[in-house]
Amino acid sequence: MGARSGRGRWRGRRPPRSGRGARRAGDAGDGPRRGRAEPARGHAVGVAVHRRGLPPPCSPRGCESSGATTSRPAETLLLGHEGRYGEPRSAAAALARLRGGPVPPDPPQRSAEPGSQSSLFEPQGVHLPLADLLAVYAEQQRRHERAGHPDRMRLLTAAESAGMLVAAEMNRSGLPWRAEVHRAVLHDLLGERYAGGGEPRRLAELADEVSTAFGRRVRPDLPADVVKAFAQAGIKVSSTRKWEIESVDHPAVKPLLEYKKLYRIWVAHGWSWLQDWVREGRFRPEFLAGGTVTGRWVTNGGGGLQIPKVIRRAVVADPGWRLVVADADQMEPRVLAAISRDPGLMEVAGRESDLYQSVSDRAFSGDRAQAKLAVLGAVYGQTSGDGLKNLAALRRRFPRAVAYVDEAARAGEEGRLVRTWLGRTCPPAARATDEAAEEAGIPLSEDDTQRDAQQWVPGYASTNARARGRFARNFVVQGSAADWALLLLAALRKTCAELSAELVFFQHDEVIVHCPEEETAAVVTAIREAAALAGRLTFGETxxxxxxTTAVVECYADAK
Incomplete structure (x- = not known):
């Protein structure tokens, strides 16, 4: 039973553990450890260089390798392109399909261990002799030739393989992390910890304030208890989401919102997280390249892509080193310009000036905020509020851009395959799997059923045509952006290999390079050149x- 404190409140609840094998928090952060990851012997991305400076698609030469990893990037992309998303994608499965035999299921995904430095190329227990790998490789080459745009498909496969190598190296390098700074931040935000691992002092105080406001004991960490308390106060709410309760006139709202914010930090990045995930001055989540159907990356444990800004204070470069934090500027509309070949939008996206301001000058009487809403509304399928009016104005000025995403939406609604510029394919709804359902979707529109409107639906797996259409509209832009980012990382990795600099973090449109202070100018230049090269390779000459936007800082929190 937990310790008793405050106004008779029991402090026995512990935050969920983020993993096994934890050490004491005092053991975390005892010094850096550097070094590039070594891919498994003979892995495709480790044995050859593609003619564009990228690895070839799943070349098996020189090894008897684990089929689970050697051919997986190519097989996954090819199966998707052929409308067979969700089928087993290991080399053993590809060989079975080639020979007409029973297709074995994929080996289970290995779970990430907190503090581990395991490689993405770690064998999964399915080994094939070289002759079989060569047969699979030859068939994959033939399947690339049958794609609608073979050169683009080969480039995508090579880029995906390169992304896997970058991810493995980032897992090995780790993000610099000061455990003592993290602990100080937690103490400032949450106060002292109670014995037994219960809620820290500040959360306990806020919980008591919430209970006092309601006139009875309420558990603010239990949404059902809070909704019931509001109902007893004569206020109807369906959830405790911030957007729903922040406008409610009740004295419990302010401490409740602060409690929820601090509770998330305590659970997701608190003391338990620190002792589980930070080792030798490094945070090492397991980055998974192409972890979603759009090609975006995910992490297998540690919440590496959801680091709150206040916790970023703990991300500090080593002495004499700096963090080069780079954010892509207005990536979605630039990608839309490139894939739609809209002359007006390409001209705007080629200017030195702010893109949204340029769009506003042409279509929205200089109202930048309205222009941004219109462009993003076209990408995300916004039809509520001023969405339709903004879309009409955008269509008059940039007809090919709007027509491009409109056609993708129609294809999605009709159940047709939708592809990125290089050929990554959105899974067909009829073949959606449990694995596919894990992908984040988009909310249904206002005129859909009330039940569905309150939930997030995996758009590409949805049987709702409109939801799938909105997902497809977004997929062609976001997926093409993810493909471009892979080529950016591959080019940047090539430059960093000639320096002491190391790639340590990547998230959609943001990349962090950790480098000696004297290399910062070279890294900033390398990022700019890699972005331009990736644009030419992905979309051709446009x-x-x-x-x-790059920032050279000692602390990640100072970059934004």
């Missing part, structure tokens, strides 16, 4: 620019 006037579209892909600029980055």
């Amino acid at each position: 006037p579209v620019r892909f600029p980055f």
Whole structure:
């Protein structure tokens, strides 16, 4: 039973553990450890260089390797392109399909261990002799030739393989992390910890304030208890989401919102997280390249892509080193310009000036905020509020861009395959799997059923045509952006290999390079050049620019 404190409140609840094998928090952060990851012997991305400076698609030469990893990037992309998303994608499965035999299921995904430095190329127990791998490789080459745009498909496969190598190296390098700074931040935010691992002092105080406001004991960490308390106070709410309760006139709202914010930090990045995930001055989540159907990356444990800004204070460069934090500027509309080949939008995206301001000058009487809403509304399928009016204005000025995403939406609604510029394919709804359902979707529109409107639906797996259409509209842009980012990382990795600099973090449109202070100028230049090269390789010669905003800092929190 937990310790008793405050106004008779029991402090026995512990935050969920983020993993096994934890050490004491005092053991975390005892010094850096560097070094590039070594891919498994003979893995495709480790044995050859593609003619564009990228690895070849799943070349098996020189090894008897684990089929689970050697051919997986190519097989996954090819199966998707052929409308067979969800089928087993290991080399053993590809060989069975080639020979007409029973297809074995994929080995289970290995779970990430907190503090581990396991490689993405770690064998999964399915080994094939070289002759079989060569047969699979030859068939995959033939399947690339049958794609609608073979050169693009080969480039995508090579880029995906390169992304896997970058991810493995980032897992090995780790993000610099000061455990003592993290602990100080937690103490400032949450106060002292109670014995037994219960809620820290500040959360206990806020919980008591919430209970006092309701006139009875309420558990603010239990949404059902809070909803019931509001109902007893004569206020109807369906959830405790911030957007729903922040406008409610009740004295419990302010401490409740603060409690929820601090509770998330305590659970997701608190003391338990620190002792589980930070080792030798490094945070090492397991980055998974192409972890979603759009090609975006995910992490297998540790919440590596959801680091709150206040916790970023703990991300501090080593002495004499700096963090180069680079954010792609207005990536979605630039990608839309490149894939739609809209002359007006390409001209705007090729200017040195702010893209949204340029769009506003042409279509929205200089109202930048309105222009941004219109462009993002076209990408995400917004039809509520001023969405339709904004879309009409955008269509008059940039007809090919709007027509491009409109056609993708129609294809999605009709159940047709939708592809990125290079050929990554959105899974057909009829073949959606349990694995596919894990992908984040989009909410249904206002005129859909009330039940569905309150939930997030995996758009590409949805049987609702409109939901799938909105997902497809977004997929062609977000997926093409993810493909471009892979080529950016591959080019940047090539430059960093000639320096002491190391790639340590990547998230959609943000990349962090950890480097000696004297290399910062070279890294900033390398990022700019890699972005331009990735644009040319992905989309061909267009006037579209892909600029980055870069910050050279000692602490990640100072970058934004």
